[in-house]
Amino acid sequence: MRVEGYRLHRWGGELVWETFEIPDPGPDEALIRVEACGIGLTVLNCLRGDLADERATLPRVPGHEIVGRVVAVGNGVTGLAPGQRVMVYFYLACGVCLPCRSGRDSLCQNLAGWVGVHRDGGYAPYAVLPARNLLPLPESIPAPLATAIPDAIATPLHVCKTRAQVRPGDRVVVIGAGGGVGIHMVQMARLFGASVVGLEAHETKFDLIREAGGIPVLSHDFSRLDLRGIWGGERPTVIIDLVGTPASLTWAMNTLGPGGRMVVLTTFRDVTFPADPRQMVFRELTLLGSRYASKAELMEAAEMVAQGVIRPVVTQVVPPQRVEEVHHALRAGELKGRGAVVWDAER
Ligand SMILES: [Zn+2]
Numbered sequence: 001m002r003v004e005g006y007r008l009h010r011w012g013g014e015l016v017w018e019t020f021e022i023p024d025p026g027p028d029e030a031l032i033r034v035e036a037c038g039i040g041l042t043v044l045n046c047l048r049g050d051l052a053d054e055r056a057t058l059p060r061v062p063g064h065e066i067v068g069r070v071v072a073v074g075n076g077v078t079g080l081a082p083g084q085r086v087m088v089y090f091y092l093a094c095g096v097c098l099p100c101r102s103g104r105d106s107l108c109q110n111l112a113g114w115v116g117v118h119r120d121g122g123y124a125p126y127a128v129l130p131a132r133n134l135l136p137l138p139e140s141i142p143a144p145l146a147t148a149i150p151d152a153i154a155t156p157l158h159v160c161k162t163r164a165q166v167r168p169g170d171r172v173v174v175i176g177a178g179g180g181v182g183i184h185m186v187q188m189a190r191l192f193g194a195s196v197v198g199l200e201a202h203e204t205k206f207d208l209i210r211e212a213g214g215i216p217v218l219s220h221d222f223s224r225l226d227l228r229g230i231w232g233g234e235r236p237t238v239i240i241d242l243v244g245t246p247a248s249l250t251w252a253m254n255t256l257g258p259g260g261r262m263v264v265l266t267t268f269r270d271v272t273f274p275a276d277p278r279q280m281v282f283r284e285l286t287l288l289g290s291r292y293a294s295k296a297e298l299m300e301a302a303e304m305v306a307q308g309v310i311r312p313v314v315t316q317v318v319p320p321q322r323v324e325e326v327h328h329a330l331r332a333g334e335l336k337g338r339g340a341v342v343w344d345a346e347r
Pocket of ligand 1: 108
């Protein structure tokens with residue numbers, strides 16, 4: 001099948017709108033019609049070559065937050081049928097290693113890469129993907145909103161439920177609270193019973209943070225940040241850093257209260273920060289890495305949205321021709337929550 005969509009021909013280069021061939025699904029693969037695909041910072045990181053930059057993987061259709069419908073399945077595929085609504089798991093996990101079998105899919109020992117980096121993704125109207133990457137999605141959730149589930153909502157669920165184990169009484173700080181993952185992190189931490197402060201460098205996103213149940217605080221200068229007035233002098237018990245700069249990481253470790261947990265999930269090559277053993281011991285701090293989410297967590301995240309307890313924040317929904325507008329807003333830090341490209345409107 002020939003389609004028109006976006007492809008990348010050089011890591012760090014421009015997206016090219018062009019006509020290309022979508023192959024038939026091979027063994028253990030499925031062809032899906034893409035209804036919509038999320039647009040967030042991770043896509044920009046992928047385009048820059050931050051996740052992988054082998055030339056052999058080009059040209060490539062980017063986009064991993066995919067929602068669609070199965071069109072055809074290859075040999076050996078069971079449990080998926082044409083017409084079925086699905087969302088896509090981001091990591092190309094093997095499904096058979098010990099971490100995969102124990103529900104820690106993002107720690108797969110045979111990881112074959114990522115959708116949108118090592119396999120063509122959702123910046124085209126159709127995609128062929130491993131059948132094991134396709135998870136059922138309730139019919140009731142509109143496609144643009146559903147694009148937030150596989151990453152922007154599932155990742156906060158993994159952080160709050162599995163890693164930090166947020167519970168009533170926790171005082172949670174989300175650094176970078178107005179972004180796609182951040183705004184759902186605020187909602188998720190509230191859902192798990194915490195009081196939440198959302199640090200954000202752009203005041204235009206404060207209303208969104210309030211609507212998510214958080215207390216917005218301006219954070220363009222960490223050296224002058226003081227939260228002591230907010231919780232009656234009490235320090236935060238959990239700090240979730242989505243910014244990942246030396247300044248934000250150092251502030252988080254210095255600010256946590258006794259027994260505090262610090263969650264790190266945004267990384268950049270060569271960015272490190274000093275951890276002071278004396279601080280860690282005296283306050284019994286826990287430093288937690290958090291990597292994406294499990295397939296089961298994606299399905300639980302979808303159920304949360306279907307039940308209305310988590311509300312997807314997708315503020316810019318555009319046709320394919322306007323994808324670069326959303327990329328521009330993201331680079332400028334101006335996109336509130338997530339963006340999405342919708343393919344279905346054209347058909
Ligand atoms: Zn595996």
